[in-house]
Amino acid sequence: MSYHRIMIIGSGGAGKSTLSRQIHEITGLPIFHLDKYYWKPNWIESDKHEWEKTVQALTNQDVWIMDGNYGGTMDIRLEKADTIIFLNLSRWICLRRVIKRTILSYGKSRPDMTPGCPERFSWEFLQYIWNYPATRSPHILKKLEDLPDSKNVIILQSPGEVKNFLKSLPQKSG
Numbered sequence: 545m546s547y548h549r550i551m552i553i554g555s556g557g558a559g560k561s562t563l564s565r566q567i568h569e570i571t572g573l574p575i576f577h578l579d580k581y582y583w584k585p586n587w588i589e590s591d592k593h594e595w596e597k598t599v600q601a602l603t604n605q606d607v608w609i610m611d612g613n614y615g616g617t618m619d620i621r622l623e624k625a626d627t628i629i630f631l632n633l634s635r636w637i638c639l640r641r642v643i644k645r646t647i648l649s650y651g652k653s654r655p656d657m658t659p660g661c662p663e664r665f666s667w668e669f670l671q672y673i674w675n676y677p678a679t680r681s682p683h684i685l686k687k688l689e690d691l692p693d694s695k696n697v698i699i700l701q702s703p704g705e706v707k708n709f710l711k712s713l714p715q716k717s718g
Contacts, residue, residue: 578612585660
């Protein structure tokens with residue numbers, strides 16, 4: 545299987561940014577962390593029209609790894625991606641990872657975020673993660689099920705499955 549346009553989705557804390565960095569290290573494909581493009585400094589959201597144009601421009605490139613959810617532009621990315629990876633991990637794993645990330649990075653901007661958007665604590669975000677299996681996963685699974693067979697859909701449900709997937713990737717040439 546060859547990978548040219550890889551889309552990674554999943555709950556907060558599922559490991560989207562980490563997986564994209566790991567895939568990049570193995571394949572050499574460029575990474576686009578959508579959080580870095582969506583948020584402006586001080587956690588200001590992008591204008592909807594501007595955001596759609598940004599995603600369209602990113603997806604028009606020949607090769608990429610793109611991580612992030614952003615349901616409003618999911619169809620644009622699904623159309624252009626040849627591979628869609630859904631990290632469908634348990635809410636407990638995701639919550640643990642987000643709490644750890646918040647503690648370790650609190651007040652600092654992560655490399656996969658826009659500078660000026662420091663890590664912060666949010667009950668709303670924790671609730672979003674807790675509710676993700678009920679509110680988001682079924683919709684995403686249905687969307688993935690309805691994709692044409694030409695799309696390579698990969699659903700990973702545990703850290704072990706993620707490790708096995710990474711071992712299966714073709715190494716970058718040169």
